[in-house]
Amino acid sequence: MSPPLLKLYELQKHYPLDKGILRKPSRFVHAVDGIDLDIGRGESVGLVGESGCGKTTVGRMLTLLAEPTNGSVAIRSDQLPDHDLTDLDKQDVNRLRRDVQMIFQDPYESLNPRRTIIDAVTEPLRLQDLGSREEQQERGAEMLRLVGLAPPETFAYRFPHELSGGQRQRVAIARALVINPSFVVCDEPTSMLDVSIRISIMQLMRDLAERLGVSYLYITHDLGVARYMCDRIAVMYLGKVVEVARTEDLLANPRHPYTQALVSAVPVPDPTYERPVPDIKGGVSRPVNPAPTCRFIDRCPWADHTCESNDHPPLEQVTSDHRVACYHAR
Amino acid sequence: MTTTATTTTAQAGGQRSTPLLEVDGLTVRYETLRGDVRAIEDVSFAVGDGESLGLVGESGCGKSSVALSLLGLLPKNARVDAGEIRLQGQDLLRLPESQMRKHRWNDIAMVFQGAMNAWNPVYTIFTQIEEALTIHQRGSMTRSEARRRVGDLFELVGLDAQMMDRYPHELSGGMRQRAVIAMALSCDPKVIIADEPTTALDVIVQDRILRQLKRIQSELGMSIIYISHDIAVIAEVADRLAVMYAGGIAEIGASHTVFGHPRHPYSWSLLTSTPSIKGPLRTLSPLAGEPPDLHDPPAGCPFHPRCPMATDRCAAEKPPLELLSSDQASACWYADQVPDPREQEVLR
Numbered sequence: 001m002s003p004p005l006l007k008l009y010e011l012q013k014h015y016p017l018d019k020g021i022l023r024k025p026s027r028f029v030h031a032v033d034g035i036d037l038d039i040g041r042g043e044s045v046g047l048v049g050e051s052g053c054g055k056t057t058v059g060r061m062l063t064l065l066a067e068p069t070n071g072s073v074a075i076r077s078d079q080l081p082d083h084d085l086t087d088l089d090k091q092d093v094n095r096l097r098r099d100v101q102m103i104f105q106d107p108y109e110s111l112n113p114r115r116t117i118i119d120a121v122t123e124p125l126r127l128q129d130l131g132s133r134e135e136q137q138e139r140g141a142e143m144l145r146l147v148g149l150a151p152p153e154t155f156a157y158r159f160p161h162e163l164s165g166g167q168r169q170r171v172a173i174a175r176a177l178v179i180n181p182s183f184v185v186c187d188e189p190t191s192m193l194d195v196s197i198r199i200s201i202m203q204l205m206r207d208l209a210e211r212l213g214v215s216y217l218y219i220t221h222d223l224g225v226a227r228y229m230c231d232r233i234a235v236m237y238l239g240k241v242v243e244v245a246r247t248e249d250l251l252a253n254p255r256h257p258y259t260q261a262l263v264s265a266v267p268v269p270d271p272t273y274e275r276p277v278p279d280i281k282g283g284v285s286r287p288v289n290p291a292p293t294c295r296f297i298d299r300c301p302w303a304d305h306t307c308e309s310n311d312h313p314p315l316e317q318v319t320s321d322h323r324v325a326c327y328h329a330r
Numbered sequence: 331m332t333t334t335a336t337t338t339t340a341q342a343g344g345q346r347s348t349p350l351l352e353v354d355g356l357t358v359r360y361e362t363l364r365g366d367v368r369a370i371e372d373v374s375f376a377v378g379d380g381e382s383l384g385l386v387g388e389s390g391c392g393k394s395s396v397a398l399s400l401l402g403l404l405p406k407n408a409r410v411d412a413g414e415i416r417l418q419g420q421d422l423l424r425l426p427e428s429q430m431r432k433h434r435w436n437d438i439a440m441v442f443q444g445a446m447n448a449w450n451p452v453y454t455i456f457t458q459i460e461e462a463l464t465i466h467q468r469g470s471m472t473r474s475e476a477r478r479r480v481g482d483l484f485e486l487v488g489l490d491a492q493m494m495d496r497y498p499h500e501l502s503g504g505m506r507q508r509a510v511i512a513m514a515l516s517c518d519p520k521v522i523i524a525d526e527p528t529t530a531l532d533v534i535v536q537d538r539i540l541r542q543l544k545r546i547q548s549e550l551g552m553s554i555i556y557i558s559h560d561i562a563v564i565a566e567v568a569d570r571l572a573v574m575y576a577g578g579i580a581e582i583g584a585s586h587t588v589f590g591h592p593r594h595p596y597s598w599s600l601l602t603s604t605p606s607i608k609g610p611l612r613t614l615s616p617l618a619g620e621p622p623d624l625h626d627p628p629a630g631c632p633f634h635p636r637c638p639m640a641t642d643r644c645a646a647e648k649p650p651l652e653l654l655s656s657d658q659a660s661a662c663w664y665a666d667q668v669p670d671p672r673e674q675e676v677l678r
Contacts, residue, residue, distance in 0.1 A: 050532040164620050194388040195559060196636075199603040200616035221532065224562075224605035228614065248678060251607050265537040267562035268608045269601060271585040275566070277541070278534055283502075 003076065004038035005215050006062070006183060011035050011071035013057050017288060030287040031057040033239035033295075034071065036315065041182070044209060044216040046230035046247070048223060048262070053236040054287070055219045059185040061085075062217060063102045064093055075099065077182065098128055101176040105188040107168035111160040117144070117171055118156035124179045143174040147204060166197035170204070177208060187219045202229055223266050227251060232321075235259045238287045238295040241315060245322040255318060255329040257300050294326075302328045338374070339651045339659035343570045343584030345378035348419070350553055351400075351438075351521055352376045356413035358395055358404065367624045369395045369408070371577045374651075377521065382547060382554040384568030384585070386561055386600070390621055392577040393557045394443070397523045399423075400555075401440055402430040417520075435466040439519035443526040443557075446506035449498035456480055456494035459513045466517045483512040486549075488542050504535035511543065515550075525557040540567055561600050565589055573597045576622050576632035579651055583658030593660040593668050595637050601671050612674035631662070639664050 013032040016025035032054040039045050047055045060066040062073060064085065073085035077099045088096065101124075104110040111120055122140040125131060131139065141152035147170040149155040160168055169189060176184050186205070190198040206229065209216060218229050226233050227247055234244045235258065243256040254260045261280035268275060281299040292311045297303045306327045307313075315323045340352065358370040370392045377383050385393045398404045400415060402422060415422045417437060422430060442448065450458060460476045471479070481491035487508040498506055507527065514522055524543065528536035544567060547554050556567050564571050565585060572582040573596060581594035592598045602615045619636040622628050628635050634644035643663055651661040662668070 050534070166620065194621070195561070195600060195603055196388060196617035197620070199614045200618075203614070203616060223533075223607050227607055227611060228605040248611075261534055263607065265533040266607050267533075267536075267540075267560070267566050269562040269565045269589065269604050269606055270608070271565045271589050273608060275537075278537055280534060282538075 005041045005043075005076055006037075006039040006217075007074040008035055008037040008058075008062075009072045009074070011037075011058070011061060011073060012069045013054070013061060013066060014069045027289055030239045030290055032061070032068075033287070033290070035236075035239075035241045037234055037241060037244065039183070039215050039217060042209065042213045042215055043232065044206075044218055044230045046218045046220060046226035046233040047236060048220055048226050048233055049236035050221065052238075052287075054239040055236050056187055058236075059102065059187050059217060059219050062183075063100055063185050064088075064096070065102075075183070094128075097124075098179050099181050100183050100185070101179070101181040102185045102187065103169075103172050103176045103189045106192055107165050107172055108160075108192075110172055111168060113160050116157050116159060117149075117163070118152075120160075120171060121174045121178055124175060128179055130179065139178060140174075143178045144171075146177075146208070147171070147174045148200075149174070164197075165193050166201060169193060169201050173201075173205065173208070177212065177214065180212065181214060183215045183217070185217045185219070188221070190225060191220070191222065198225075205229070223251065223263065235262065238285060238290065240295050240312060240325065242296065242325045243323065244315065249319075249322055253322075255322070255324045256296075256326050257302055257328075258296050296326075302326075304328075337653060337656045338376075339582060339653055340374040340376040342582050342653060342659040343587060343657040344376060344381060344383075347378065349376035349378045350381075350418060352414070352416040353396070353400070354414045354416065356396070356399060356415065357411040358392075358399060359409050359411060360405070361407045361409065362625075365625050368577050368627060369624065370399070373413070373574075373577075373579055375572050375579065375582060377553045377555060380547070380551045380553060381570065382544075382556060382568045384556045384558065384564035384571035385574060386558055386564045386571055387574035388559055388621055390624070391574040393574050394525055395577075396574075397440060397525050397555070397557055400438055400521075400523060401434055402427070403434075435462060435514075435519065436517045437519055438521045438523065439514040439517065440523040441507075441510055441514050441525065441527045444530060445510040446503055446530070449506060449509075451498055454495050454497055455501070455509050459483075459494070459509075459516055462513055463516050479516065480512070483515055484509070486515065486546055487512045488538070504531055504539065507531060507535075507539060508542070511539070511546075515546070518550075519552070521553045521555065523555045523557065526559070527556070528563065529558070529560075536563075543567065561604050562606070573600065576627060577624060578632065579661065580633065581658070581660045581662075582651070587655070587657040591668075591670050593654055593658060593665040594633075594662045595639050595664075595668055596633050597660075598668050598671060602674055610676040611678050612671075612676055615674070639667065 012034050014028040014030050017027040019025045049055050061068050068086050118140045122136045125136040144152040190201050220226050230247050233247050233250045234241050237258050243259045254263045261278035264276045265278045279301045285298050294307050294312050297307050313325045313327050315325045317323050354374050356373045360367045360369050387393050459480050480494050484491045489508050528539050558564050568585050570584050573580045575596045581597045599617045617636050630646050631644045634640040649661045649663045651659050653659045
């Protein structure tokens with residue numbers, strides 16, 4: 001197997017809670033608390049978990065919108081020799097932005113209301129100084145066609161408020177892909193859209209990934225969407241990745257008690273299906289200065305002496321493509 | 331409409347006896363600066379005692395307007411052009427506001443969308459529920475009675491009774507939503523309208539709240555109208571469902587029947603565009619186009635511009651909602667030709 005495009009190693013992001021002028025902060029939110037993950041070229045990896053588990057923070061670190069507290073992200077970029085994202089100067093960052101792009105959740109807020117569509121789509125080309133103005137316009141029009149906003153002339157000079165949510169998300173996709181990135185972080189790109197429109201956006205994104213060879217980190221809380229979009233799924237709980245596996249394997253044989261609860265909590269569009277009751281205790285622990293033991297211990301139905309007397313379990317291989325962080329995972 | 335032995339489309343898949351709540355031919359328009367919007371057009375459905383009905387559809391299909399009509403809370407620019415809403419035979423639409431207030435919360439209560447964020451941050455949860463109790467129960471309750479009542483309600487929705495003296499910010503989103511449900515239950519309503527009751531919540535919390543609502547419903551014998559865009563949630567909680575599109579009912583019937591084989595192409599496409607995590611992953615079918623602009627709705631069937639089965643007839647004539655069996659009614663000229671969703675190709 002070729003080396004991964006992206007390698008996250010012990011990636012951490014801690015936010016200080018009580019930052020004073022003279023005092024050193026003593027309490028930290030451990031938003032992301034040391035995660036290891038590989039993403040292959042052309043692969044789509046889903047990052048799922050409940051709100052507040054740190055999945056968006058991971059995305060922000062990968063797009064250089066947040067600086068990791070610790071750990072590293074290695075990317076194999078065409079723009080740079082093998083590089084650690086956490087150790088870049090300004091020029092490198094700019095070059096790297098050609099390779100890493102992001103699609104945000106809310107198409108109503110991610111587009112500047114005073115710029116035309118073609119302006120929004122060609123902005124990355126201008127920032128990167130790629131091609132002449134004519135070439136940029138041409139490339140922008142080509143992207144609009146590619147994302148299904150055809151003919152481009154009818155959309156190019158409109159403003160975001162003239163488009164529907166689905167059309168705006170297509171613009172956001174066109175803008176993310178216009179400079180041929182090798183990696184795109186997608187943060188819940190379809191969760192604000194109506195069901196009938198959601199699928200066409202999902203199909204478009206899969207289709208473009210295949211055609212352009214882009215890798216996705218697909219952040220979502222919806223396992224159904226992740227099933228359709230992703231080759232592999234990583235499940236996060238309070239800043240930790242607790243399970244990673246190939247999508248179908250994870251959904252059919254979840255091994256971590258949290259993943260099991262998550263999978264059994266998803267409503268199934270079939271009234272004849274009797275869904276099992278998720279086996280999980282209530283309450284959410286806050287990731288503020290968490291104890292070194294397993295993050296899931298307070299809600300875990302299996303927690304016992306082993307869990308209380310050891311540190312958070314490492315992600316361990318159970319089968320070739322399935323890793324779990326639990327002392328009791330069978 | 332008199333009660334006869336035959337099933338009406340409003341009753342499809344439901345009880346044959348006189349229903350608790352009947353919506354009959356409801357038509358509502360909003361007056362806006364750009365002209366009138368037909369938000370609800372000729373909507374009829376019935377909810378029996380202890381029954382749960384799901385209203386499902388995309389944003390703008392009119393499902394929340396139906397809920398507001400039931401409570402007499404339509405905004406000022408709304409006009410009810412036709413129809414009746416009968417609660418145990420009494421038409422609520424013709425009641426003066428003073429009379430309507432007696433029914434609101436006492437007979438029909440509502441859990442609003444995003445209501446967990448509607449708590450007033452400077453009062454405790456108890457103070458706010460007590461206010462609802464005193465207004466609607468005419469102050470016939472003492473403070474200690476009210477506390478006991480709220481304590482019981484909290485237990486019913488799975489909250490620790492001590493939580494009632496907390497301020498909203500001290501509770502998690504799921505706990506606030508349970509407290510909203512407790513408040514809706516406070517005056518023993520006959521019908522609860524739950525408008526997207528779990529939409530902003532995580533799945534595990536959603537699962538708990540839906541199970542609790544189902545349990546409460548069967549324990550108290552209440553009727554619930556669930557409103558949701560999520561067909562999977564509706565499949566789990568509703569005995570019957572009505573699929574709404576562009577202000578009208580596209581299909582109505584027993585959940586088992588409609589989910590087994592929908593007879594309207596719009597219900598079909600909702601079902602085939604919802605990825606499930608169980609069973610084989612089938613090809614998802616996206617719908618072309620966007621929902622119609624209700625300032626200027628299309629002629630004929632409102633769904634025809636997006637419908638893969640549409641013919642010239644659909645563009646010219648609007649199909650009426652017709653019974654296909656006692657369990658199912660559909661507003662489609664080609665109801666019998668809608669494919670079985672299980673014929674979708676299996677991807678993996």
